[in-house]
Amino acid sequence: MDKKERIQIEVEIPAKKVHVEHAFCPNGHQLVDESVKIHGKSAIKVKVKYQGKEGLFYIDPTYGSYDNIEEGISLPKGAVLELFCPECGVSLTDKDETCQLCSAPLFVLELPHNGIVEGCLRKGCVYHKMKLVDAEQQVARLFENDTMESYL
Secondary structure: OOOOOOOOOOOOOOOOOOEOOOOEOOOOOEOEEEEEEEOOEEEEEEEEEEOOEEEEEEEOOEOOOOOOEEEOOOOOOOOEOEEEOOOOOOEOEEEEEEOOOOOOEEEEEEOHHHOEEEEEOEOOOOOEEEEOOOHHHHHHHOOOOOOHHHHO
16 A cells, blocks of 8 residues: 545534634734633634724634634624734735635634634624644544644
């Protein structure tokens, strides 16, 4: 067997059971802001742009929860937002993916160990997904002592 077979392992994570503790922009800046809490957990801070206006947007770090905080901007439901790193200004838009529910662009946040969280940029759309590691890493880690929390 010379060929490596690629498999995809999916684990369904119940809503509100895990939360992101470390999220980064593509340039490596930490996006989790310990000074702002949503449901007692440190929020994910991003810069938001909509119709020429800018503000801050705090994303609920609990996977499957959508209680976000807007600061300095009012965003109507259905608006398609642009998100950026508040430190370096790099775009957080995923250039290759669109929402499976509404076709809007997605944002992507990087997690430790090459994981990602993707979510829809349309305010009010609930599409999102979390990928902790690639398939080969997932299989390898089944036999290690890592816990899910080490990826968040």
